[in-house]
Amino acid sequence: MNPHLLFRLAVDAVLAVCVLFGLWYIALPVGAIALFRFPYFMELTAAGFAYDALFGMNASSGNMSFIAAYAGTLSTAGISLAVAAIKGSVR
Amino acid sequence: MTYLQPRSIPGQRARRIAISVILGAAAIAGGIQWLSPWFFPGVFLSVARPFWQAEFSIRSGAVRPPAQILAENEELKRRLAELETRMASSSAGELIQENTELKAEFGRASTTPKLLAAVLARPPIAPYDELVIDVGKDKGAGSTTLVYAANNVIVGRVRESSAHASKVILFTSPGQTYPVLIGPTHIPATAVGQGGGQYRADVAHGAAVHEGDPVSDSSLSGGALGSVVYVSTDPSSPFDTVFIAPSVNPYQLRWVFLDVRF
Incomplete structure (x- = not known):
């Protein structure tokens, strides 16, 4: 198998474990680095969405604001867009 | 003679396709989340639950030797029996018993144990x-x-x-x-x-x-x-x-x- 694909799968596994056990402070830096390393690294945004599905998404019950309910999705999407802009300007 | 290289049409086309796929997937996920807010939480919970249960089992000592678990079980049973005896003979135990009986008389006794x-x-x-x-x-x-x-x-x-x-x-x-x-x-x-x-x-x-x-x-x-x-x-x-x-x-x-x- 392609070593680059293997490395990307390994990073995806690390992100999945971090989401499962709430280790967002590890997932975000790993994901930010992976965004620079790999093209179209949407796994980070998917991980943020999964984190919200597991622990957030409470906006419908009125207990938390939309931003808090989707904090994972919004933060990872924001990081992805920021890294994409930086990559576009330096490459 | 100089001439301009043609633009990298396949590369730009691939980029447009990738962006379209990403936006389409986001729109579909947003639509599903809007129509059925509990769909994705249910899916991800069912995926995460086995891992959490495995972690819980490990933290609870499921990987300890059976002899150790049996010994701990016997010790806990002995202490529970001792505490129950002490409670029954104390004034607190009498008050609890009276409270339970009064609730039963007024039809408010709990017959369903908690889960x-x-x-x-x-x-x-x-x-x-x-x-x-x-x-x-x-x-x-x-x-x-x-x-x-x-x-x-x-x-x-x-x-x-x-x-x-x-x-x-x-x-x-x-x-x-x-x-x-x-x-x-x-x-x-x-x-x-x-x-x-x-x-x-x-x-x-x-x-x-x-x-x-x-x-x-x-x-x-x-x-x-x-x-x-x-x-x-x-x-x-x-x-x-x-x-x-x-x-x-x-x-x-x-x-x-x-x-x-x-």
């Missing part, structure tokens, strides 16, 4: 003062099911349930409220969650509330909720603010009990 559930994820792993437990709709957990810790201490209610797991919102979560009785004179108040496992309640200025006063559940079971840790008094305000610490640390809960009758 035990393991806490798979709790703060700070699960943010927003929530727990994830391994009991779902299959065992009768619903959106009005109350959740208790040991010794009948109420801690929260089920917020949403999938087939085999549920999310419990703690009453200490910001904005959550619960009616309570404060102090030996049972002053009624409403405990408001402050986050971080703490409550706040407002009582009339000059009410006989002091630090250390017990705070109990206002329901018929009358379980403990916590105790008063600080009373803030402002002479210009008609209310005093009472800060309440719960009897149990919700961040250390490993087992909870569900009252699936409601």
Whole structure:
């Protein structure tokens, strides 16, 4: 198998474990680095969405604001867009 | 002779396709989330539950030698029997017995034991003062099911349930409220969650509330909720603010009990 694909799968596994056990402070830096390393690294945004599905998404019950309910999705999407802009300007 | 290289049409086309796919997937996910808000939480909970249960089993000592587990079981049984004997012969045991008999006479005896559930994820792993437990709709957990810790201490209610797991919102979560009785004179108040496992309640200025006063559940079971840790008094305000610490640390809960009758 392609070593680059293997490395990307390994990073995806690390992100999945971090989401499962709430280790967002590890997932975000790993994901930010992976965004620079790999093209179209949407796994980070998917991980943020999964984190919200597991622990957030409470906006419908009125207990938390939309931003808090989707904090994972919004933060990872924001990081992805920021890294994409930086990559576009330096490459 | 110079000529311009043709633009990298395949590369730009691939980029447009990739962006279209990403935006399309985001639109589909957003549409599903709008129409069925519990779809994705149910899917991801069913994926995460086996991993959380495995972690819970490991933390609970499931990988210890059987002989060690059996020895611990026997020791716990011996201590339980000793405590039950001591309770039955004490005045507290007589009061509990009388309370149970009185409730039975008035038709309020509980004949349904509470359902035990393991806490798979709790703060700070699960943010927003929530727990994830391994009991779902299959065992009768619903959106009005109350959740208790040991010794009948109420801690929260089920917020949403999938087939085999549920999310419990703690009453200490910001904005959550619960009616309570404060102090030996049972002053009624409403405990408001402050986050971080703490409550706040407002009582009339000059009410006989002091630090250390017990705070109990206002329901018929009358379980403990916590105790008063600080009373803030402002002479210009008609209310005093009472800060309440719960009897149990919700961040250390490993087992909870569900009252699936409601």
